[in-house]
Every structure is written in structure tokens, then in C-alpha cells.
Amino acid sequence: MLKYFKNIFVIIFIVFVIWMLFIDSNSLMIHHELNEDISDLENEKEYYNKEIEKDKKAIKELSTEEGIEKLAREKYYMKKENEDIYIIEYQDSIKNKNNDE
Secondary structure, eight states, rough: OOHHHHHHHEEEEEHHHHIIISSSOOHHHHHHHHEEEEHHHHHHHHHHHHHHHHHHHHHHHTTSHHEEEEEEEHHHHOOOOOOOOOOOOOOGGGGHHHOOO
16 A cells, blocks of 8 residues: 555645645635535525515505505504594503513
8 A cells, every 4th residue: 555655646646636625725615615605695585585575565565545544554553533443452462560570
């Protein structure tokens, strides 16, 4: 086995392989890290595309008078004239003073 390591071509080949795998700027380790970064960025891209679709849907709903009225009534408790609003709270949604302290 030592006779193979005495051959200059084998030594050069081993040095070349070590250089390409670990030391070079295009090494295998760097490629692995870059592939992980690409995967993370693709996941982020997919998430943001879903968020864009949700926002487009919300904008489409709010572009009508009924959508604006629904948002104003549900979120900001606005009302029409001569109209009463009743807010119903369930027992489990009411905070107790003892629990807050």
C-alpha cells in the first residue's frame, strides 16, 4: 500500500481531491450550505406567495361596499343610525380580576 503513496500522481490526486472538497471556494461544503440557503429561500418565497394571495383576496373583498361595511361592523363596532350593537361574550372569554393579578 505504501508503494501507491510513493507515486507522485497519487499524491497529487489526493491533494487535489482534498483541495476540491474542503479548501476551494467552490468546495462541496460550501455547495451544501448554499443548497440549504436556497431551500430556505424557496420556503420563504412559498410562504410570501400564500400571504400575497390572502391579501389579494382581502383587498378584493374590501373593494365592495358590503365588504367595507362588514369590516367596519365586525372590527370597529360601527353602526348605522337608529341601530343598536350587542357584544356577546362567553364565560371563558371574560378575564377575571383574580387571573389578571
